[in-house]
Amino acid sequence: MTDFSSLTITSAINGLKNKEFTSQELVQFFIEKIKQNKHLNCFITHTFEQAIDMAKIADKRISAKNHRMLEGIPIGMKDLFCTNGIKTTAGSKILENFIPFYESTVSKNLWDSGAIMLGKTNMDEFAMGSANTTSFFGNVINPLKSFSNQKKDLVPGGSSGGSASAVSSGLCLGATGSDTGGSIRQPASFCGLVGLKPTYGRCSRFGMIAFASSLDQAGPIAQTVEDAALMLQCMTSFDEKDSTSSRNEIPNYLDYKNYRLKGKKIGIPKEYLIEGLNNEIKEVWDNCINWFKSEGAEIVDISLPHTESALPTYYIIAPAEASANLARYDGIRYGFRQKEKDLKDLYQKTRGLGFGKEVKRRLMIGTYVLSAGYYDAYYLKALKVRKLISKDFEEAFKICDLILTPTTPNVAFPIGEKQTDPIEMYLNDVLTVPASLAGLPAISVSSGFNKEKLPIGLQVIGKPFDEISILGAGNAIEKLRGF
Amino acid sequence: MEYYIQGEKNKWEVILGLEVHAQISSKSKLFSVASTNWGGEPNSQVELVDCGMPGALPVINEYCVEQAILTGLSINAKINKMSIFDRKNYFYPDLPQGYQISQFEHPIVGSGYINIDCEGKKKKIGITRLHLEQDAGKSLHDQNEENSYIDLNRSGCALMEIVSEPDMRSPLEAAEYVKKLRNILKYVGSCDGNMEKGNLRADVNVSVKLKGEELGTRCEIKNVNSIKFIQQAIEYEAKRQVKILESGDEIFQETRLFDPNVGETRSMRGKEESHDYRYFPDPDLPPLIVTEEKINELKKTLPELPDQRKNRLMIEFNLSSYDAEVIVNDKDVANFFEKTVEGRDSKIVTSWVTGELFSFLKKTEKNIKASGISPLKLGELIDLIIDGTISNRQAKEVFEDYIKSTESAKIFVEKRGLIQVSDEQEIENLINSVLQENPKMLEQYRNGKDKLFGFFVGQVMKVSKGKANPKVLNELLKKILSN
Numbered sequence: 001m002t003d004f005s006s007l008t009i010t011s012a013i014n015g016l017k018n019k020e021f022t023s024q025e026l027v028q029f030f031i032e033k034i035k036q037n038k039h040l041n042c043f044i045t046h047t048f049e050q051a052i053d054m055a056k057i058a059d060k061r062i063s064a065k066n067h068r069m070l071e072g073i074p075i076g077m078k079d080l081f082c083t084n085g086i087k088t089t090a091g092s093k094i095l096e097n098f099i100p101f102y103e104s105t106v107s108k109n110l111w112d113s114g115a116i117m118l119g120k121t122n123m124d125e126f127a128m129g130s131a132n133t134t135s136f137f138g139n140v141i142n143p144l145k146s147f148s149n150q151k152k153d154l155v156p157g158g159s160s161g162g163s164a165s166a167v168s169s170g171l172c173l174g175a176t177g178s179d180t181g182g183s184i185r186q187p188a189s190f191c192g193l194v195g196l197k198p199t200y201g202r203c204s205r206f207g208m209i210a211f212a213s214s215l216d217q218a219g220p221i222a223q224t225v226e227d228a229a230l231m232l233q234c235m236t237s238f239d240e241k242d243s244t245s246s247r248n249e250i251p252n253y254l255d256y257k258n259y260r261l262k263g264k265k266i267g268i269p270k271e272y273l274i275e276g277l278n279n280e281i282k283e284v285w286d287n288c289i290n291w292f293k294s295e296g297a298e299i300v301d302i303s304l305p306h307t308e309s310a311l312p313t314y315y316i317i318a319p320a321e322a323s324a325n326l327a328r329y330d331g332i333r334y335g336f337r338q339k340e341k342d343l344k345d346l347y348q349k350t351r352g353l354g355f356g357k358e359v360k361r362r363l364m365i366g367t368y369v370l371s372a373g374y375y376d377a378y379y380l381k382a383l384k385v386r387k388l389i390s391k392d393f394e395e396a397f398k399i400c401d402l403i404l405t406p407t408t409p410n411v412a413f414p415i416g417e418k419q420t421d422p423i424e425m426y427l428n429d430v431l432t433v434p435a436s437l438a439g440l441p442a443i444s445v446s447s448g449f450n451k452e453k454l455p456i457g458l459q460v461i462g463k464p465f466d467e468i469s470i471l472g473a474g475n476a477i478e479k480l481r482g483f
Numbered sequence: 484m485e486y487y488i489q490g491e492k493n494k495w496e497v498i499l500g501l502e503v504h505a506q507i508s509s510k511s512k513l514f515s516v517a518s519t520n521w522g523g524e525p526n527s528q529v530e531l532v533d534c535g536m537p538g539a540l541p542v543i544n545e546y547c548v549e550q551a552i553l554t555g556l557s558i559n560a561k562i563n564k565m566s567i568f569d570r571k572n573y574f575y576p577d578l579p580q581g582y583q584i585s586q587f588e589h590p591i592v593g594s595g596y597i598n599i600d601c602e603g604k605k606k607k608i609g610i611t612r613l614h615l616e617q618d619a620g621k622s623l624h625d626q627n628e629e630n631s632y633i634d635l636n637r638s639g640c641a642l643m644e645i646v647s648e649p650d651m652r653s654p655l656e657a658a659e660y661v662k663k664l665r666n667i668l669k670y671v672g673s674c675d676g677n678m679e680k681g682n683l684r685a686d687v688n689v690s691v692k693l694k695g696e697e698l699g700t701r702c703e704i705k706n707v708n709s710i711k712f713i714q715q716a717i718e719y720e721a722k723r724q725v726k727i728l729e730s731g732d733e734i735f736q737e738t739r740l741f742d743p744n745v746g747e748t749r750s751m752r753g754k755e756e757s758h759d760y761r762y763f764p765d766p767d768l769p770p771l772i773v774t775e776e777k778i779n780e781l782k783k784t785l786p787e788l789p790d791q792r793k794n795r796l797m798i799e800f801n802l803s804s805y806d807a808e809v810i811v812n813d814k815d816v817a818n819f820f821e822k823t824v825e826g827r828d829s830k831i832v833t834s835w836v837t838g839e840l841f842s843f844l845k846k847t848e849k850n851i852k853a854s855g856i857s858p859l860k861l862g863e864l865i866d867l868i869i870d871g872t873i874s875n876r877q878a879k880e881v882f883e884d885y886i887k888s889t890e891s892a893k894i895f896v897e898k899r900g901l902i903q904v905s906d907e908q909e910i911e912n913l914i915n916s917v918l919q920e921n922p923k924m925l926e927q928y929r930n931g932k933d934k935l936f937g938f939f940v941g942q943v944m945k946v947s948k949g950k951a952n953p954k955v956l957n958e959l960l961k962k963i964l965s966n
Binding site: 082088090100206209210214240242244323324332370372379 | 535580759
C-alpha cells in the first residue's frame with residue numbers, strides 16, 4: 001500500500017485530480033492507520049463502510065471530472081455533529097446509543113462538498129473540557145511526546161481532542177471541531193496543527209449538539225492553513241434553520257493567499273502577558289512579532305483591559321446556557337434511561353448516571369448562577385462584562401488590524417495532571433476565551449516548539465467576518481516559522 | 484350592582500386578575516413548521532425542536548409575531564419594538580426541551596385595556612402585557628397501567644399569554660372580560676377562541692379584602708377552560724378564602740386547580756414548592772425587532788373591532804345598544820346580520836335575528852356557522868313578510884320547518900298553501916260568514932262588549948287557516964262592525 005502519510009488535504013486533492021491514486025486507496029490507507037492506532041482512542045465510532053461507499057462515488061465523480069471541492073477527502077467528524085443514521089454521542093453516556101435521523105448543516109455541507117467520513121471523533125463530554133479527559137468513551141492520547149519522556153502520554157487538549165489527535169497522527173486529512181471557549185484552538189495548539197474558530201454565526205449550529213449556544217461555533221482542524229481554508233469554505237453557509245446564522249456574504253477563503261502583512265497593524269495586548277505564561281511560549285510569541293515586522297507589519301501595543309474578567313465571565317455564561325441546553329437529556333424520549341417507577345427518580349438516576357462529573361459540575365454552576373437571588377450577581381453581571389470585553393476588542397480594532405497572542409499558557413501536559421483542581425484546568429482557556437465571548441474569528445497556528453519538542457501555537461484574532469486576514473497571518477507564520 | 488361575599492362577620496370584596504392563554508390560529512408552530520391541526524395521531528405533528536432533539540434550533544414563525552401585534556393593537560396596547568425570548572426552565576415529561584421558550588422581562592406587547600359591558604355598565608379592564616410562548620405537550624396517564632404516554636402534537640404551538648390588571652370585582656365581570664377578549668381575538672382572527680379544545684384557557688387570580696383595605700394574598704386557579712367554570716371557580720375560591728380569613732387564619736399564596744365535577748378548587752402546589760424558573764434570554768434567538776413600518780402596515784389590516792362595529796350598527800341601522808351588543812358579540816352573527824339586512828328593513832331583520840334565529844340556535848345548540856343557515860335563506864322569508872305574502876305569525880310558525888327545508892321561501896310557502904289572503908272581497912266574505920254563524924256574540928258586541936272584536940278576528944283567522952292578512956282583516960272587520 002502506498003504511504004499517504006505526508007499528504008495534506010491540498011496535496012491529496014491534487015493527487016486525486018491527477019489520478020496518482022484513488023479516493024478508495026486513500027480511504028483504505030486511513031482505515032488501516034486508524035486500526036493501527038486504536039490506542040490513541042481518537043474515534044468513538046468508525047464509519048468505514050460508509051467511507052468506502054462514499055469513496056466509490058468520489059472516484060466516479062473525479063473520473064467524470066465532476067468533482068467537488070473536497071471530493072474524496074477522508075476526514076473525521078467530531079461526535080458533536082449529528083450525522084443521519086450514525087451514532088452521535090457528544091462523548092456522553094447519556095447519548096451512548098443515540099442515532100440521529102437528521103444531519104447537521106456543517107456535516108451536510110462537507111458531504112455535499114465530497115468529503116468522506118471515516119468516523120466520529122472522540123471529545124470531552126458535551127465539549128466540556130480542555131484535555132479530552134471527560135469523555136465517557138475514555139481519554140484521547142496526543143500522538144506527540146515529550147522528547148525526554150517518550151513513555152508518558154500527553155493530553156491532546158480539548159474538547160476537540162479526538163479530532164486534533166487524529167489529524168496529528170495522520171488518521172485522517174482533516175477534522176471538524178467545535179469551539180466554545182477554545183475547543184478548536186487549544187487542541188490544535190497542543191497537537192501542532194492549525195485550528196480555526198470562525199466568527200460566531202458563520203457556521204450553522206443546526207444539528208450541532210449545543211453546549212453554550214451563544215458561544216458554540218464549528219470550525220476546521222487541519223495540518224495547514226490552506227487545508228483549514230478549504231475546509232472552512234465547505235463548512236460555512238447561511239442557514240435559515242439557525243436564527244443566529246449570518247447572512248453576510250461568504251468570501252473565497254483561499255483569497256488569503258493574496259493577503260500581505262506589509263502595512264498591517266498587529267496589536268499585541270499587554271494583558272495577555274499573564275502570570276504563568278510559559279517562557280518558551282513567550283519566546284515564540286516574540287519571535288513571531290519579529291517575523292511579522294520583517295514582513296513589513298507594524299506592531300502596536302494595545303490594551304484589552306477586561307481580559308482578566310474573561311475567564312470567570314465565560315465560566316458563568318457557558319454553564320448557565322449549558323444548564324438549559326442539557327435539560328432535554330431526561331431519559332424520556334431518547335438516549336440513556338434509568339428506568340424507575342417514580343418520575344423524579346427516573347430523572348435523578350438517568351441524569352445522575354448519564355452525565356459525567358465535569359458536566360454535572362457545570363450544570364450545577366449554571367443552575368446556581370441563574371437561580372433567584374443569584375441571577376443579578378452572577379449571570380446578569382457576566383452579560384455586562386461580556387459587553388465590556390467585546391467593547392475592548394472594538395476599541396482595539398480601531399488601531400490595529402489583527403491581534404497576535406499565544407493560544408495557550410502552556411504546552412500539552414501529561415494525562416492525569418490538572419485533574420484535581422478544576423480551576424487549573426479552566427486556566428487552559430484563559431487566552432482563547434476572550435475572542436469567544438466577543439464572537440470574533442481566531443486561528444491557532446503551530447509556531448514553534450519548546451525544549452521538549454512539544455508544539456507551541458500562536459493565536460491570531462481578527463475583526464468580525466475577517467477570516468481571510470487571520471488565514472493570511474497564519475499563512476505568514478507557516479512560511480516564516482522555519483519548519 | 485356591587486358584588487361581595489357575605490361572610491359570617493363581614494362583607495368581602497373580591498379582587499380578580501386573569502391570565503388568558505390563547506393559542507394563535509396559525510398553520511404551523513411558534514418555532515417550527517410542524518402542523519397545529521387539532522386531533523392528529525399522537526406525535527404525528529412534531530418537528531425536531533418540538534421534541535427537543537439534540538442540535539435542534541428554534542426559528543420564529545413570522546405569522547405568529549404578526550398575530551400578536553394585531554392582537555396588541557386591538558386591545559389598545561403598546562407594541563414593543565424590541566422583545567426578547569427567554570427560557571423558562573423546569574422539568575416535566577411533556578416539556579421536551581426542559582424549558583419553555585417564553586417572554587419574561589421584555590414582552591412583545593405592553594400595557595393596554597379593553598372595555599366590558601356588565602349589566603349595562605361599562606367598565607375598563609387594564610391589560611398588563613401580552614407575550615408569546617410555546618405550549619407544552621400532553622401527558623396521557625390512562626393508556627397503560629405502568630407507563631404514561633406523551634403526545635407532543637401540541638408541543639411548541641404558539642400561545643399568547645394575555646395578563647390583565649387585577650381590575651375585576653365579580654365572577655360576572657371576569658366572565659364578561661373573557662367573553663369580550665375572546666370576541667376581540669376572533670374578530671382579529673388571531674385565536675379561534677375555542678375553549679373546549681383548550682385553545683383559550685385562563686388562570687384566575689383570586690383574592691378577597693375588606694373595603695378600603697390593602698390587597699389580600701392571592702391564589703391562582705390554573706387552566707380553567709370554560710366561562711361557566713371561571714365563574715364557579717371564583718365563587719368557590721372567594722368563599723373559601725373568606726371562611727379562612729374570618730376564622731382568623733391567613734391565606735397562603737398557592738396554585739390551585741378547579742375540579743368542575745365537584746365545583747371546588749384544591750391545592751396544587753404552595754409557594755414554597757413553586758419553581759425557580761431561572762429565566763434567561765434564549766441564546767438561540769436574537770432579540771425580536773419590530774419596525775414602526777411593520778406596525779403601521781399591520782394597523783392598516785386591522786379589521787373592525789366589536790366596539791367599533793357596535794357603534795356603526797347602532798348608527799347605520801338604528802339598533803338599540805342591547806341589540807347591537809348581542810349581534811356583535813359573535814363575529815359570525817354580525818356578518819350574518821349585515822348580509823341579511825342589506826336591502827331589507829333593519830327593524831324586522833333585527834327582530835328576526837335576535838328573536839327566532841337566536842332561539843333556534845340555542846335550541847339546537849349550534850352557532851350560526853354550524854347551523855348552516857344562510858343570510859339568503861332568512862332574508863327570503865323576511866321578504867315574504869314585508870311584501871305581505873305571509874304574516875309574521877305564519878312565518879314564525881313555519882320557521883323551523885323552513886330552515887330545515889332546502890326550498891326557497893317562495894316555493895316552501897306556496898307548496899304548503901301558506902300564502903296570505905289580502906283580497907278584501909275574499910276576507911269580507913269570510914267575516915260575513917263568521918258574523919252570521921255567531922249572532923249571539925254579534926249582539927253582545929253591539930251591546931258594548933268590545934273585547935269580542937278579538938274573538939271575531941280569531942274566528943276569521945281560523946276559517947282562513949291563518950292565511951288572512953291580519954292588517955286587512957282588522958280594517959275590514961272594524962268597518963263592517965261599525966256599520
